[in-house]
Amino acid sequence: MKFAFYELTLNVMMRMISGKRYFGSDNLELEEEGRRFREILDESFVLAGASNVGDYLPVLSWLGVKSLEKKLIKLQEKRDAFFQGLIEQLRKSKGAEDVNKRKTMIEVLLSLQESEPEYYTDAMIRNFVLVLLAAGTDTSAGTMEWVMSLLLNHPQVLKKAQNEINSVIGNKRLVDESDIPNLPYLRCIINETLRLFPAGPLLVPHEASSDCVVGGYNIPRGAMLIINQWAIHHDPKVWNEPETFKPERFEGLEGTRDGFKLLPFGSGRRSCPGEGLAVQMLGMALGSIIQCFDWERTSEELVDMTEGPGLTMPKAIPLVAKCKPRKHMTNLLSELRVD
Incomplete structure (x- = not known):
């Protein structure tokens, strides 16, 4: 059931983002692209749950314990290449688009890029798409x-x-x-x-904007807080x-x-x-x-x-x-x- 639901959510999100439907299609080219896409997302979820010990004990990084960091860098390169490919495909087809056709999210962002290129960069669009997929599929x-x-x-x-x-x-x-x-x-x-x-038993970390007291505990400004909503x-x-x-x-x-x-x-x-x-x-x-x-x-x-x-x-x-x-x-x- 999870496999079927996962493909459903990926299809819905990608139809909105790029107009593509990867799974359940007879298009072999799309299926291959979808296979690469799913591998990237699966790897993203696996590595997102891992902790880099070097972030807490920098000395270990100096001693060469950087395997997770190297994997994350390699993953980011694969993600950038894949999503940049989607951007280029839609950029090339932009001139021949149907004025009555609803725009995908990438097409909307590319239109905004024309008026504000310093903000709507390709890197910003790639990362925006990644956040949408990471937050809106597996959950x-x-x-x-x-x-x-x-x-x-x-x-x-x-x-x-x-x-x-x-x-x-x-x-x-x-x-x-x-x-x-x-x-x-x-x-x-x-x-x-x-x-x-x-879906998120621990809410994403929040930073205290000012000194406060919560449940009798003093929370200093700048402290990172994690809410255990499961509890x-x-x-x-x-x-x-x-x-x-x-x-x-x-x-x-x-x-x-x-x-x-x-x-x-x-x-x-x-x-x-x-x-x-x-x-x-x-x-x-x-x-x-x-x-x-x-x-x-x-x-x-x-x-x-x-x-x-x-x-x-x-x-x-x-x-x-x-x-x-x-x-x-x-x-x-x-x-x-x-x-």
Whole structure:
């Protein structure tokens, strides 16, 4: 399931960024480019979770312990070459573009480059694209995998979600982006999953802008702070039965906020700017597969919910599931085609 969700999120992000759909295409050239692209991202996630000992003990760097640093430099060279290739492709096709066609993100940035070349440099565009991909792919795919794992272990919740979609949308069309606000129980499921298994269990580091006191501790200006949102989400002083999967606890709550109790995207001015996109992508993808298919575990045993190591807290054992088209959706599914 994670593999399928990962390719889905990569396709969505790359369609927005460069207009390309790497996976599920019959274009062999695109598939090869997509293979290189995925290798670069996979390596990025592996190395992003590693610590360079030389950053903490510089003497080790002086003694020649620089293997991770060399790998990071080599990875950056590969990333720069790949994304620069995308920029050059779109730059060459810029003159022949259809004025009525929606621009990709790189095309928008290249247009801005014409008026502000000193700011919108190729390096800035490359790094901007990398940040979008690093923050918006593995996190969403991992959350979808956790959602499906929880639903397979709680079939009554899955059935309730299907009933909600049936009553709101029916079987004549698929879930649409505009339907997401009208599916509150689906949103409850997503919120509860983000509480139990946040995509970023430790929020990105923040710097204290001034001296302050937090929980009785003096925090000096300039100190780097890391928020353990996983601990907050599992705190029995904050949540009733924190280890229990209960989507109903979020009924009546607008959005993904509940004071400072629920922080899947952080909070304040430095919260995740991709929250809106992530929520829409999760709602669309999960709503579609819940609407179209009946899902089962591969055995009588519950899905293993052990958390694995990593920045985005993946499942230790990847999810494998069985599905079949729902009877009243077979006609609609037979009419679908891939563009």
